[in-house]
Amino acid sequence: MDRGNKGKSLVSGGHGGSEMMEAMRRQQELVMQLRALVLPLLYAVDATSADVAVQLFDDVIACNISVASKIEGFLMMMTTTGAGGGPVDDLLDDKSLVRKSNSTTTAGSGGRTTEQAKPNGVGQKRRRNDKRSRSLVTHVPHYDGHQWRKYGQKNINGRQHPRNYYRCAYRERNCLATKTIEQQERNTGTSSAMAGEESAKYTVVYYADHTCKDYSNSMSMAQTPRQHVNMDLRNGDMVQTTTNAQEPEADLDLPALLEVFESSLINLDDWNEDMISSSPV
DNA sequence: AGCATTTGACCTTC
DNA sequence: GAAGGTCAAATGCT
Numbered sequence: 026m027d028r029g030n031k032g033k034s035l036v037s038g039g040h041g042g043s044e045m046m047e048a049m050r051r052q053q054e055l056v057m058q059l060r061a062l063v064l065p066l067l068y069a070v071d072a073t074s075a076d077v078a079v080q081l082f083d084d085v086i087a088c089n090i091s092v093a094s095k096i097e098g099f100l101m102m103m104t105t106t107g108a109g110g111g112p113v114d115d116l117l118d119d120k121s122l123v124r125k126s127n128s129t130t131t132a133g134s135g136g137r138t139t140e141q142a143k144p145n146g147v148g149q150k151r152r153r154n155d156k157r158s159r160s161l162v163t164h165v166p167h168y169d170g171h172q173w174r175k176y177g178q179k180n181i182n183g184r185q186h187p188r189n190y191y192r193c194a195y196r197e198r199n200c201l202a203t204k205t206i207e208q209q210e211r212n213t214g215t216s217s218a219m220a221g222e223e224s225a226k227y228t229v230v231y232y233a234d235h236t237c238k239d240y241s242n243s244m245s246m247a248q249t250p251r252q253h254v255n256m257d258l259r260n261g262d263m264v265q266t267t268t269n270a271q272e273p274e275a276d277l278d279l280p281a282l283l284e285v286f287e288s289s290l291i292n293l294d295d296w297n298e299d300m301i302s303s304s305p306v
Numbered sequence: 307a308g309c310a311t312t313t314g315a316c317c318t319t320c
Numbered sequence: 321g322a323a324g325g326t327c328a329a330a331t332g333c334t
Contacts, residue, residue, distance in 0.1 A: 175311060177326060190325070205325090 053089050056082060057169055159231050166206045166227035171235060173204065185210050195237035202235045 060082045067075040167173070172194035180187045186208035193200040209226045 176328095178312070179324065182323065188324085192326095203325095 049089055056085050056089065057171075058165075061169060161229045161231070162209070162226055163229060164226055166229045169229070171202070181207070193235060193237055198237045200235055200237035201233045202237075203232045205230045205232075 063078060064075055064082075067078055173191035174194045174196070175189060175191050177190035178187050179190070184207065188205050188207040191204050191206065193202040207228045207230075209228055
């Protein structure tokens, strides 16, 4: 439904800062995808080179984050001092942003009350128009450098394909990152089902940031967890799971992985707002 | 046996 | 009340 778009505030185009943030974010995503592609293969060939690659990737990401934070600071200054004013007005125009934090105190009607209102936010509902979300369109929704565990699937009203819900596999480390993956409507004129699957695009929406990053990085330095990429035949979906398989994966879909660099579209409408709303106080 | 996924129920938001 | 998001028991897989 268009419910999710109802409150979608618009960052007016042409803001230099927004464009820069867009580029930085896109760069981050692409580096993460490249990291997920290269490291498993490299570890299978030469662990030493792989360690160097890990450092290089981390350095690139660190540089990116550094620049992004500077831009963020600049944007913050512009908005809090009232200069420009546009983005702030847009944000306040969104009802979801005004949504109070006291809604958490109302949790307590059903049978799971205390279990659900956990202090770390686990069990709290998120909305599709959550301002902290970022979306990505890709052919390979599972190659993002993180391990995910599926926890739900829903048929969405009026959609051809169900929406799949994933949370970070390191949730026990208080990593609240989640994402949803939804296959986009198939293009008309597709002659065969297989062709349709192969060219399928997925909308991936990320919620919250990974707080398990340090852990995964340190793990990759010492012993990169082997990742298995399996084909979920029922959904035509690839599932990346964390296992301790001994053999290097031979089932990585390289063409599909490479394709992501040509086809990924990052929808950054919300990212600028995200940076503003989630900035430290 | 242990772990991940599936799926129906429950809860929150709109 | 409908729709979306999450939980958790059941199920399947390795």
